[in-house]
Amino acid sequence: MSExxxxxxSAASIRKASRDLASGQLVVFPTxxxxxxxADATNESAVQSIFDAKGxxxxxxxxxxxxxxxxxxxxxxxxxxxxxxARLFWPGPLTLVLKQAEDCRVSRIxxxxxxxxxxxxPGHNAALELLRTFGGPVVAPxxxxxxxxxxxxxxxxxxxxxxxxxxxxxxxxxxxxxxxTIVSLVEDKPILLRTGGVTKEExxxxxxxxxxxxxxxxxxxAPGQLESHYAPRxxxxxxxxxxxxxxxxxxxxxxxxxxxxxxxNLSPKGDLAxxxxxxxxxxxxxxxxxxxxxxxxPIPNRGVGNAINDRLRRASxxxxxxxx
Ligand code: TXA
Ligand code: MG
Numbered sequence: 230m231s232e233x234x235x236x237x238x239s240a241a242s243i244r245k246a247s248r249d250l251a252s253g254q255l256v257v258f259p260t261x262x263x264x265x266x267x268a269d270a271t272n273e274s275a276v277q278s279i280f281d282a283k284g285x286x287x288x289x290x291x292x293x294x295x296x297x298x299x300x301x302x303x304x305x306x307x308x309x310x311x312x313x314x315a316r317l318f319w320p321g322p323l324t325l326v327l328k329q330a331e332d333c334r335v336s337r338i339x340x341x342x343x344x345x346x347x348x349x350x351p352g353h354n355a356a357l358e359l360l361r362t363f364g365g366p367v368v369a370p371x372x373x374x375x376x377x378x379x380x381x382x383x384x385x386x387x388x389x390x391x392x393x394x395x396x397x398x399x400x401x402x403x404x405x406x407x408x409x410t411i412v413s414l415v416e417d418k419p420i421l422l423r424t425g426g427v428t429k430e431e432x433x434x435x436x437x438x439x440x441x442x443x444x445x446x447x448x449x450x451a452p453g454q455l456e457s458h459y460a461p462r463x464x465x466x467x468x469x470x471x472x473x474x475x476x477x478x479x480x481x482x483x484x485x486x487x488x489x490x491x492x493x494n495l496s497p498k499g500d501l502a503x504x505x506x507x508x509x510x511x512x513x514x515x516x517x518x519x520x521x522x523x524x525x526x527p528i529p530n531r532g533v534g535n536a537i538n539d540r541l542r543r544a545s546x547x548x549x550x551x552x553x
Contacts, residue, residue, distance in 0.1 A: 233257070233391050235383055238355040238400040246398050247362040250275075254395040255282060257372045257386050258359055260351040261404045262322050262426060263379040263509070264386055265294070265369030266394070267359075270304075276336040276368055278393040285375040290341040291368040292324050292409070293348045296360030304333045304366055305346050310436045311414050317435055320352035322405050322426030326413035339368045345415050355400045371408060372397075376460055378516075378544075381406045381509045406506035407536050412439065424536040426505070461516040461523065465545035469524035477520035479511055481528050491518040501534045508537055512544065 236242035238259070246256045253275040256267045266282060268275040270293050280287055293304060298315055301307055305327035314325060329335070329346045340346055348366075351357065360367055371379035372386045380386045383399035410425035412432060419439045421429055433439055463477070472478035472489035480492065482499035493511045495504035515523045525545075528537050 233386075233394050233397055235397045235399050238398055242396075242398055243355060243359050243362055246359050246396060249395040250359075250363050250367060255279060255393050256359075256395060257383070257397040258356055258369070259353055259383070259398060259400040259403060260294075260356045260369075261353040262351070262407060262409050263381055263403055264372040264383065264397075265351075265356075266372040266386075266388065267294070267367045267369040269363075270335045270339055270366035270368040273336045273338060275393075276339045279368065279370065280338070282388045282390045282392070282394060283370060283373070283375045284389045285370065287338070288341050289375075290343055290347065291339045291370050292411075293335055293339070293346055293366045294356070294360055294369050295348060295350055295366050296357050296363075298350065300366065301348060302330060304330050304335055305348055306330055308414055310419065313435050314412070314414075314432065315350075318427055318431075319350040320357060321350070322352065322407075322409040323432075324349040324409045324411040324423075326411060326415055326422065328415055335366055335368070345413075347411065349409055353400075353404075355398060359398070378459055378461060378509050378513055379408060381506070385510065385513060402506070402510070404506065405502075406508055406510075407533070407540060410536070413442075424539050426533065426536070428532050428535065430532075459540045459543045461512050461544055463516050463520055464522045465512075465541065466522050466524045467541055467545050468527045470526075472524045473522075475520060476522045476524045477515040477518055479515060479523055479525045481526045484526070489524075491515055491520055495528075501529065501532055501537065504528065505533050505537055508540065 250269050268279050324347050326347045373379050374389045381403040383397050405426040410427040411423040413420040421439050421441050477491035478487045478489040480494040495507050528534050
């Protein structure tokens, strides 16, 4: 997005980002998961311009980012389970969906008029410094056009309408590379709405059994569940042993000879965390070749491999239409 100025992270650029948020502008900032498109959560018109910048449906609520756990009771009703998870996993790649606090000042546009709110404290130094300097809640979806691959580095940020975006704060590639895990604590029984950097098993060790959301793409309870949410241009073929003619290949672990002009390996040593970090950038790179299909090697379904396979399934559910 050449039209939006990029600033390397520094004390001065963080102060500017905080001032821009306070004046109602949008700021792209790094987190440990993906780059976010931030706005002052209490500023109705700034929040509206997030939806405009992404082409995001208004029914899809945003995650509220805070810099300090002290801010949590100002926006959400805090249960024991919420506190246990927050104490253990924040700052980090976990989003909690809670009932809103009675006097929550977050814009109703941000929460899509729901009585609940999604909150997280990101595990990223520059993001924390920005949030603490700003001093209030910042809503931030991933800084991509709605339905496209999330950006894990500053030059992958893409928005259909960047008009109100004042700057991109650049701190290099995101360490985790997949969006946060989302768990809803609104009902008695916790529900996993999206898998991510924190695994279901890790959460269950703290709060007991968690139900996996079974909403379909027709009735998503978190729109991250829309079937073709992480959509490259090319079709995606899963569990591939190799590449057919005209296919690009996305490998994992030690590989034999791959017959493709375009081949990348998510982690030659078979490390799932490394594969997660590389996933979006490599999908994007292969999508920019002339391939019609990206063939993807099997990824083990354990730990963060679950989240990788979740994103790959959604990418493969996408069937591009002519000219898309
Ligand atoms: O890692 C992340 O979470 C990144 C970084 C920037 O923090 N953000 C991110 O935001 O992935 P976004 O907008 O791409 O995804 C937010 C997800 C959506 O699936 C949305 O439906 C869900 O959070 N969500 C937000 N508020 C909710 C609520 N009250 N109830 C259920 N789901 C909610
Ligand atoms: Mg997103």
